[in-house]
Structures are given as structure tokens and as C-alpha cells.
Amino acid sequence: MWWIYVLVGLGCLIAGAALGFFIARRYMMSYLKKNPPINEQMLRVLLMQMGQKPSQKKINQMMKAMNNQAK
The missing domain is CATH 1.20.5 (Single alpha-helices involved in coiled-coils or other helix-helix interfaces)
Incomplete structure (x- = not known):
């Protein structure tokens, strides 16, 4: 039992x-x-720290790539 x-x-x-x-x-x-863990402003700062001049086109491409990867 x-x-x-x-x-x-x-x-x-x-x-x-x-x-x-x-x-x-x-x-x-x-x-x-x-x-979201990374937004456009954080991405812009990251690129500037790496010595690159971030253009809006490049930031948009990277954000789109990260969003596609997350799905």
C-alpha cells in the first residue's frame, strides 16, 4: 500500500x-x-571601441543579422 x-x-x-x-x-x-541583449547604441559603441567608424547602414545590417540568427 x-x-x-x-x-x-x-x-x-x-x-x-x-x-x-x-x-x-x-x-x-x-x-x-x-x-534584447544588444541594441543599436551598444553596437555603435562596440564598433567604435574596435576602431571602426560605424555607419547606420552597417549597424542596420548587423542588427538584422543578429535578429535573423536569434530566430
Whole structure:
């Protein structure tokens, strides 16, 4: 009879872990969509630090490439 309690406990543990994973994944996806890790200003500063003069065309190309890679 004790094995029923063990099976119910294991089932609840597995269900809780799966539910927690999917909730955390959805939260992180929405957070990263609202707050992208790199924006145009950060990219401009990065290029200037590397010794390149950033043109708007180059920044737009790099942003588009990063967005395509993220998808």
C-alpha cells in the first residue's frame, strides 16, 4: 500500500518539474523579447571601441543579422 504514495509523490514531482520548466522558459522568452541583449547604441559603441567608424547602414545590417540568427 505504501507504493501508491511513492508513485503519487514521484508523479507530482515530475509534473511540477515539467510545469516549472515551461513557465520559466516562457518567462525568459518574453523577457528577452522585451529587453534584447544588444541594441543599436551598444553596437555603435562596440564598433567604435574596435576602431571602426560605424555607419547606420552597417549597424542596420548587423542588427538584422543578429535578429535573423536569434530566430
